[in-house]
Amino acid sequence: MIIPIKGRIDSTNAAQVEQELQAQIAGQTDLVLDAQALDYISSAGLRVILRIRKEHPELRIVGVNSDVYEILDMTGFTEMMPVEKAYRVVSVDGAEEIGRGANGTIYRIDKDNVVKVYNNPEALADIQHEREVAKLALILGIPTAISYDVVKVGDSYGSVFELLNARSFAKILAREPEKLDWCVEEFVKMLKLIHSTEVPAGKLPDMRETALGWAKYMKDYLPEEAGEKLAALVAAIPHDDHMLHGDYHTKNLELQNDEVLLIDMDTLAVGHPIFELASMYNSFIGFSELDHDIILKFQGFDWQLATTFWRKSLAAYLGTNCPTKLREVEDKARILGYTRLIRRAIRRKGLETETGRAEIAHWKSELLELLDKTDTLLFDKNELKIEAVPENLEELLAFLGERLEATDCAPKARMQLEVAVEEIFVNIASYAYSPEIGKATVRVEVSDDPLCVTITFIDHGVPYDPLAKEDPDVTLSAEERGIGGLGIFMTKQLMDDVVYEYKDGKNILRIKKSI
Secondary structure (H helix, E strand, C coil), X not given: CEEEEEEEECCCCHHHHHHHHHHHHCCCCXXXXXXXXXXXXXXXXXXXXXXXXXXXXXXXXXXXXXXXXXXXXXXXXXXXXXXXXXXXXXXXXXXXXXXXXXCEEEEECCCXXXXXXXXXXXXXXXXXXXHHHHHHHHHCCCCECCXXXXXXXXXXXXXXXXXXXXXXXXXXXXXXXXHHHHHHHHHHHHHHHHHCCECCCCCCCEHHHHHHHHHHHHCCCCCHHHHHHHHHHHHCCCCCCXXXXXXXXXXXXXXXXXXXXXXXHHHCEECCHHHHHHHHHHHHCHHHCCCCHHHHHHHCXXXXXXXXXXXXXXXXXXXXXXXXHHHHHHHHHHHHHHHHHHHHHHHCCHHXXXXXXXXXXXXXXXXXXXXXXXXXXCCCCCEEEEECCHHHHHHHHHHHHHHHHCCCCCHHHHHHHHHHHHHHHHHHHHHCCCCCCCEEEEEEEEECCCCEEEEEEEECCCCCCHHHCCCCCCCCCCCCCCCCCHHHHHHHHHCXXXXXXXXXXXXXXXXXXXX
């Protein structure tokens, strides 16, 4: 039952107002007081509302103007019952859509302002959450727009932001593809800033917990072994208090007066970067794998540009163009990405349509293949896991070179490191798994004070300690010299330290050199 209250309710008329209200609400339930025409309320009027509230716990007040809302808020009434403000009405008919996410759509309503319209018609709590997390992000150093008004848009609510003449990166790419490399650079710069930002404990949701829910859901749609492995892979990701955006793509990055701003902050969370990369993969690739027109409708640019942008961004984020490394991390992102896509499609009745079934079958097939060959969803930017075959030496040396580019490594030291890496890797490729082929993991770490490089080689081949071999006598003549043994000898001479251990079924050889 909706009952209007209007004018003033104060000590002079409170008793009369209460009598009239009680007469109307006798025997009624689900009461709503419509306060659109209420201009003033004193403590006497508040006592009237309080007595009605005690008799009718379901009481709500709607349409409250800002001045009256402030009174209700300061006296705790907004805590004891639902109180809704009267909101300015905004229309988005004919407005330009500049962004669309899981929870809402962003429209430009004039040259200076945009409004995010929420999908949920009861979105006031969502709006409050987004405003709070956006303020938190700004305080922590993330450039973002802060909502300055809440409005009514159709049957839902919207949050208004000032974005003066701003253009999304999606629009820049669509209209000025020659700016691709600039967009990649700025896109990754913002991504690294987000991921380097540590959030106070408990301030944002933990993405790992959310992903565990996805994995649990998927157990009903995957073979038992695959479902258990997926859950185990997600569970093995450690808790991380560094920030994630959660919906990071080119429509959520805006260029305003030469400043790059992050928007659509309601998905902020904390967690390992693999969760972010999974969401990014879906935005640029996953959603559109079977229907390339989807990316054009979503971002405004075509499939080819989308795949190029994704791969360039991943390479810039990881600091490598090594195909093996990029494929490794992309495959880990795909596992989480496909998990999310399948769950989303099923929950949206995808199994009931031909298109939906085709998408789910495709993503499921890819997911099962990836699960079969993946033992962890974690990745290390400085680590390369590669087949131990001589043909991969060039790729490994290129990976080493990328790691050294950011240092002041002298050409001579770099050459010596390359010699050592070649000798050790070729030795692993030749003997560790013979006659089979196995993997080698190579980790390149640069540390300061003093500046030095540590390179660790790990393989699961036959146990072999190269340091146990006696050094060749280099004073002998060619006729007297034996063949072999020079590689590890040179490595020991060129490096400052060489250490070997066999642990947990692995050969581990570590070399170190000051640069």
